[in-house]
Amino acid sequence: MSSLYDFTATSLAGEEVPIRRFAGQVLLIVNTASACGFTPQYRGLEALxxxxxxKGFAVLGFPCNQFGGQEPGTASEIDAFCAGKYDVTFPMFAKIDVNGAAAHPLYKFLRSEKSGLLGSAIKWNFTKFLVDRSGRVVSRRAPTTKPEALKKEIEALL
Known part of the structure; x- marks a missing residue:
């Protein structure tokens, strides 16, 4: 059986990052997009x-172009957008698929740990997975859930 910490992901800068690097932290893992109606959630994610x-918390952003082509940019364009428009300083990763045969293994794991209301597939950008310090996926939140709505749950895990 896999653990969250068995996976690696490529950063926007092209560095292979072991998720184990975040062991012991509470994590909010989010599939993001630059041209989505939920894109302003970057502000709330950065504030959290x-x-x-x-206190040992990180947001991990995974750009995804699978929903309405809302993340068409290159890694450098995504980085410039996130830094320039939303002053994002949390770790951002290279664009991935979150559904289908080419889905990133991390997202296959997350989906298997917590299904959504209509099954395991990710329905849209800004779906959020909250992970405790031991790497257990404790909740999955819909794109409509604003980051600030997770504050109490994050505090409880910290």
């Missing part, structure tokens, strides 16, 4: 990151 990072 800045508030709770000193």
């Amino acid at each position: 990151y800045r508030e709770f990072a000193p």
